[in-house]
Amino acid sequence: MTEDNQTGRYGTYGGQFIPETLMSEIERITAAYNHYKADPEFLKEFHDLLNNYANRPSLLYFAEQMTADLGGAQIYFKREDLNHTGAHKINNVIGQALLAKRMGKTRLIAETGAGQHGVATATIAALFNMDCEVFMGKEDTDRQRLNVYRMELLGAKVHAVTTGTQVLKDAVTATMQEWTRRVDDTFYVMGSAVGPYPFPQMVHDFQSVISKEAKQQLLQETGKLPDAVVACVGGGSNAIGSFADFIDDPSVKLYGVEAAGDGVDTDRTAATIERGSDGIFHGMKSIFLQDKHGQIDKVYSISAGLDYPGIGPEHAALAKSGRAEYVGITDAESVDAFEYIAKTEGIIAAVESCHAVAYVEKLAPTMRKDQIIICTISGRGDKDVASIAKYRGVDINE
Amino acid sequence: MTEDNQTGRYGTYGGQFIPETLMSEIERITAAYNHYKADPEFLKEFHDLLNNYANRPSLLYFAEQMTADLGGAQIYFKREDLNHTGAHKINNVIGQALLAKRMGKTRLIAETGAGQHGVATATIAALFNMDCEVFMGKEDTDRQRLNVYRMELLGAKVHAVTTGTQVLKDAVTATMQEWTRRVDDTFYVMGSAVGPYPFPQMVHDFQSVISKEAKQQLLQETGKLPDAVVACVGGGSNAIGSFADFIDDPSVKLYGVEAAGDGVDTDRTAATIERGSDGIFHGMKSIFLQDKHGQIDKVYSISAGLDYPGIGPEHAALAKSGRAEYVGITDAESVDAFEYIAKTEGIIAAVESCHAVAYVEKLAPTMRKDQIIICTISGRGDKDVASIAKYRGVDINE
Amino acid sequence: MSNLKQVFTDEKAFIAFVVAGDPNFDATVDHIVALAEGGADIVEIGLPFSDPVADGPVIQEADLRAFAAGANTDKVFDLVAAVRQRTQVPLVFLTYLNLIFKYGYDAFCAKCAELGVSGLVIPDMPYEERAGLAPYADQHGVDLVPLITPTSGDRIAKIAKAATGFIYVVSSLGITGTRDEIQTDLGSLVSQIKAVTDIPTAIGFGVHTPDQAAALGQVADGVIVGSAIVKLIAEHGDQAAPYLKQYAHEMKAALPAK
Amino acid sequence: MSNLKQVFTDEKAFIAFVVAGDPNFDATVDHIVALAEGGADIVEIGLPFSDPVADGPVIQEADLRAFAAGANTDKVFDLVAAVRQRTQVPLVFLTYLNLIFKYGYDAFCAKCAELGVSGLVIPDMPYEERAGLAPYADQHGVDLVPLITPTSGDRIAKIAKAATGFIYVVSSLGITGTRDEIQTDLGSLVSQIKAVTDIPTAIGFGVHTPDQAAALGQVADGVIVGSAIVKLIAEHGDQAAPYLKQYAHEMKAALPAK
Ligand SMILES: Cc1ncc(COP(=O)(O)O)c(C=O)c1O
């Protein structure tokens, strides 16, 4: 048996590269998840919460103005921004928290970068009346005090992580450390399709509601499958959810859009697949931005949610097999797209999502008018208005 | 014919107290509205936009934790916060903008206080590719630069109003003045159930989707009508929309919750019905906060959206007839409610809406467990997190 | 019905506007007397309102000065009493309906009659909303001076027919303030009015120069000047009387003969 | 398989940890020599990783000092070569799997063999993930020292059976760092291990005082000290050698006889 065809592999990627202290717990989680994912009661409660709490199904919105303006393929937006708490993150968090509850856990921990996943986790913890502690790089708590306060309002305790580079990857590390410290009553709610197996698979499954709905909605409206699906990729939860139900439809092209920051060829980038190399980190074998020795890079993007040096192992595998294509979009392109979609469709979309929108702006004109693109708007952009203003040199301090 | 039983009256309230310059336009709007409100094509487009743009129907959410915690009536939230742009305002704006389009207008103008209605109007203007200019008190543009920038992102031009007290009522005045200046191509999108007839009626009609949906949703889920409906009241659009379909159901108690600021008995209040008196202002006969000579007061509430010295004429009539009851909730109570609903339900609701939530906290325990309250969550509270922190003395400057 | 209509019998009328209490009440008395002495045929006294929907920045700032001096409805009636000690020039009030409503329609009209205020100009009371106030105005012989605007169109006839005193012809869309050019075809507007009534017409909104007075005097029975006068008061404060008298004289002189 | 197991044959072993390059490479060579002279039976060299998931703040800060001194895999191999000029004390590396993966499993193990590094402790390589590296480690005679923790439970048997060199028994949940009290029933944990293998055991995580060494030496075949040594280096910098020698001496002396 070689390293590459063991449990939890996506081709050569995946695995469970975590401290022994956590392995028994990972085994319990795997067993519990394998049980509950086929348990009708569990699935019923999950879907009930998706529909009656997270506000699903989310709209599949025909972007008529943008379609006309770009003059190519018909553009549909899958509107995860309309979910309760404003992003796709909630889908996954509901699933994991429900599993935690079923496993008898009373305490949720989570890492967060800008705060999206932390807010989603704190939200469900409030609803489920569970304890919640969120780890966030000190640099991020300083930049995002409002989100810190938001989590506190929801009853969570937020820890500023002062180790390492004090950003998202350090928050992940700190959360894993906290988990090794106290594993009995605690569930680590993973924020993206990353980490040791079975997390990438759980996140895949919980987020696949995006593509399942989108497929059904589009079939109902047009009788057709899309020709392309476009989604932004940080750790890859939104993208894997957007791709999942189309992976076996070979006519559907899949595009994952990474944050290129200042450019894929610069040092200020977060374009993992274009720029990174194979590695083993945060519990998984995947692709990472790292130096030749394997030290993990500090990455950069205007979008805090895409600012992660790795990518989920399933994406690494999809990239390797060629089933999905991964492209980079710069800060400048995403800010342009942020403004473009606001002005044409009246939608203020997350700057993360606007990376996907920017790619649609390039892709649609190259396609025929009878072709269809589904682009996932993974979150709403209210959180980004201040930083866009700053990017444009507008003073919005109140 | 006395003053009180002419066109557009709600009992003794209502009317069309506006400059002659606007009267012909008001006649045209009345005629157009009377035509289109019965036009199936118009209604179809309106409902299509409500469903496929504003993300309706909005959830009717059973607040299980809060119900259990308060130990009385069953509490349902009508979740207008889940609408695109995050509040009920969009329902009305879609209706008015659609009417404007049908009337051949190419330019929308609107007043805004904190920015909610301005953002909603700018959003629809973007979608409809119409010009948009928003008037906002200078004091408010200074306090709410982020919302100003948000409107600009959507393509609107924002004017800082430097006359008068430089807040919402002055913005209304300035918008009316702009309308008298350029009435031909311009439609004034009124932000609440106020102003000259037929605006209060249009807003009533466009917002009544809230109670129509809620009634149907509750009947479907429980087979019953609610025993009480609770909604916050600024100008009264959200409340009239929440009441509309229940007004003729005498078993349903209707509660409008006003912002009492520091207290109904203090000068820092916006509790129009409890503290105000009959008057004629901004196009309507209604109830206003004013001095004994009829000079309009500068009002105060922590919630910018309730910070208006008047109330829609239909509410004045409902208060007079006793059909609805109006109560005041202070800043302190609404902030407590803001924190309470965040911690119990994982919902960050607009501080405006939290006035209604605070009243539900008082009302529910006085009711039987088989009784039902519907409380409208008129908007989401992300916009308020900073001011709640400030109220609590927490420094969130980034 | 008051004596207002008579003012227009022999001459084209010059109607001057001031805000009561700007910059203080004694000064306003002086200003009204000076305007009357200079040749104003009617003085329109602005009773300031917190939210003057029809007024531009010049008059809004005057309102603020008046509020700073303590302006309110009672004070303005006191002012009129003081004015009446010194001049019998015909007076009208310009104010917003809420102030009259709060004072009481009957009481307000009675007080006007008592103090010799002949008419009321109420920008936020269109024809359709006259019914509340009109009976009291009639009863106390106070004219309700209606406004007719370039957008009135087929509303002109009914408004004009109901008018007493005079008709305030609004020169332009928008709010008060001086304008260098008036675009409206006022000749046509006034003839539509004349076709249904012999109540005099006076043109206001934007009028400020003697040249405008000369030209508009050809069209209507009078001109109304507000912002230009208020600007003089803003400039000269409680020393404005001689300037106002001089200005009134020039404007009156510029008007054509009847 | 290396000679590591032999270390435990006659005495209880004292295993000392330093971070390579903290505060610089020359100092680390001195420190390792001093520890060996003081009585350390094995020196565990930390090859610093940017994101050390198993390490507490004390070692993380040492990593940062090492990075500031230019630490990377090549430099650390150079360091070992320099150490080997001065002492033949058995050495193991503690590092994270990515650094080995990037260097190449085969090349890394070959290099270890060449320089006389006997084993590898890799906190993020659990039993299930040994398969990639193990064949190369075997081939080059480098031990893969597994960790067994208080949560290992029924995983103990399979881990212990596959172990070579020694077994790193983690005293407590959580990350590295000194602890005043160790709650785990280590006696029971070690006997579960002993039941399936005769590979020696050494207890680490939190050990720092001679008293602990004395007590834990009763339970296992050795103790591992990391943070306490790194703290001495943090305090004394490149002058730490005599303190380290003294500390190693005390700890070794405190260990019970076999
Ligand atoms: C709105 C939004 N989109 C996308 C992402 C990227 O994460 P993922 O790739 O897991 O979807 C984030 C992460 O915070 C986010 O907030």
Ligand SMILES: Cc1ncc(COP(=O)(O)O)c(C=O)c1O
């Ligand atoms: C969220 C929210 N609720 C309520 C209101 C009050 O307005 P109305 O009474 O018209 O619903 C506002 C006004 O901005 C608002 O933003």
